Amino acid sequence: MNKPLKMLVGTSIALMLSVGFEAVHAQDDMSAASAPAAKPGKRAKWKADHKLEAQVRHALTTHKVESSDIRVVARSGKVTLDGTVEDESMIPVATTAAQSVEGVTSVKNNLTKHEAGN
Incomplete structure (x- = not known):
């Protein structure tokens, strides 16, 4: 070649x-x-859940729901509200407030009206 x-x-x-x-x-x-x-990871999930809980608490306050007796638990977008409210009309308002938060996929509302003397 x-x-x-x-x-x-x-x-x-x-x-x-x-x-x-x-x-x-x-x-x-x-x-x-x-x-x-x-x-x-677990830490990232915990932080995301904690942030979502704080955002739901803020939304409750924005919607004029007294939230001092409300426990907010968030797990992967699923939010549970437990506790009591002073006025029964605030129960559906709390659901609406929680649903308005971006990232919330469902809301389980276990709120009840606070009974006098309890």
């Missing part, structure tokens, strides 16, 4: 290897981008 032909073959092989290498890396990058995100 003559020298220019050897150079052309060698360059062609190097170019093909380079293009193949780039294609493999591009495919790896695409599969990494489409892979599902890692599940959040």
Whole structure:
């Protein structure tokens, strides 16, 4: 084989290897981008639940629901309200307030009217 032909073959092989290498890396990058995100850890879930609870408490206050006797528990978007309110008409208002918070997927309202003397 003559020298220019050897150079052309060698360059062609190097170019093909380079293009193949780039294609493999591009495919790896695409599969990494489409892979599902890692599940959040316990601490991240706790922080998200705690933040949601605080947002629901704020919404209760904004909707004029006295929340000092209300316990708010959030677990992955599911909110539970336990406790008592002074006026029975505040029970559905509390549900509406909790549902208005972004990230709340459901509300279980276990609120009751506070009885005098209790």
